Amino acid sequence: MIKLIVGIQWGDEGKGRASHFESKNAKIVVRATGGNNAGHTVVANGKKYKMHLLPSAIIRENVNCVIAPGVVIDPEVLISEIDEMIKADISITKERFHISQRAHVILPHHKQLDGLYEKLKAKKIGTTKRGIGPCYSEKCNRTGIRMFDLCDPSTLKKKIQESVLLANTMFRQYGEPEVDVEEEYQLCINCAEKLKPYICDTQFILMDADEKNENIIVEGAQALYLDLDHGDYPYVTSSNCNASGTASGAGIGPTKVDEVIGVMKAYCSRVGEGPFTTEQENEIGDSIRELGHEFGTTTGRPRRCGWLDLVMVKNACFICGLTSLCVNHMDTIGKLGKIKVCVAYEYKGEQIGYIPIDRENCTPIYKEFDGWELEDGITTYEDLPENARKYIEFIEEYTKVKVKYIGIGADEKQTIVK
Ligand code: IMP
Helix, strand or coil: CEEEEEECCCCCCCHHHHHHHHHHHCCEEEECCECCCCCEEEEECCEEEEECCCCHHHHCCCCEEEECCCEEECHHHHHHHHHHHHHCCCCCCCCCEEEECCCEECCHHHHHHHHHHHHHCCCCCCCCCCCHHHHHHHHHCCCCCEHHHHCCHHHHHHHHHHHHHHHHHHHHHCCCCCCCHHHHHHHHHHHHHHHHHHEECHHHHHHHHHHCCCCEEEECCCCHHHCCCCCCCCCCCCCCCCHHHHHHHHCCCHHHCCEEEEEEECCEEECCCCCCCCECCCHHHHHHHHHCCCECCCCCCECEEECEEHHHHHHHHHHCCCCEEEEECHHHHHCCCEEEEEEEEEECCEEECCCCCCHHHCEEEEEEEECCCCCCCCCCHHHCCHHHHHHHHHHHHHHCCCEEEEECCCECCCEEEC
């Protein structure tokens, strides 16, 4: 059984928790796209774990974890995450943790370029400055460094020389310090020493698990509206983080996938720039931010907050071929008393139910719901207050996709299976 878990808003929907819940019965959990621009927090057994590159299932010792070809890896960040886990008594061995030889490596010049591009752009994207875009650009340019190259000192220096060529031209042009090839080479050599045991051909591992009918979970990063093709370009990340891109990043064909779970919040949040039709730049947005602790795991930036946009969710159901939904933060939104949900846009004098390319020109049309208070210790759907159930059932009715999980708190135990 192969399941994909993808974000269907602008990221930070709680994919880590959904994946952690699903991974209970999995043999392998795969991280397939993006890099350490992602961040998830998992609260399990009263402990909080923050991860950027490692799949959240790393804390389940009976689950094997894979970082697949579609990911871009900052090797220093990965090493420090591995060290943190080892400190927390989580065993990370080459038997249970695998990094694809094909995954690309983020180097210091990518991070420097990320900052420079942001400075030069008229329209800032508000990237995480983790070097994600420049690393993927070099990958497309066929001058990138892969994890495989890290382990081959005979060709590594030459490859780094090629890789920094464009970057150094830019730095020279804009008066920034040029990258020292020797420094990047040494960094790679040092990191390779630590990461080498885990670097392998992950394709073989997934094919083998599938042949044995073992459960594989692929954990998406970012979300549909940050997708390079289907998001709010140019305010997007540099990978295809929709469901098909996630499967492809892992090395899994579409017909091999059995389930696709779309993770969303009961409201919307976004970091960085870009259109946000239901944004509430007022006390409602402030309340959602406070109640939902909406500050970035990766950058600590306060997130922009607003009402749930079901036009986006419905579009996501089709693009990602969702088979079910996971709705998080039902505890948060219920506290707002009166809640609004966007059910259509007004665009050029018409009411529409799709997302036009210039969606900044859309005005939301809302339906209003009454809020709810959740009692402690709720474990079943029937225990939820009637207003909360009405909200969930409206989402199902609007999208024609079933809600499978409902998040009612930060701890993974506070998940209702519908
Ligand atoms: P980049 O991925 O660092 O290039 O950033 C591009 C855009 O995607 C920016 O608006 C970021 O804030 C946003 N972004 C990237 N990764 C995440 C994520 O995991 N959650 C939320 N936003 C993200």
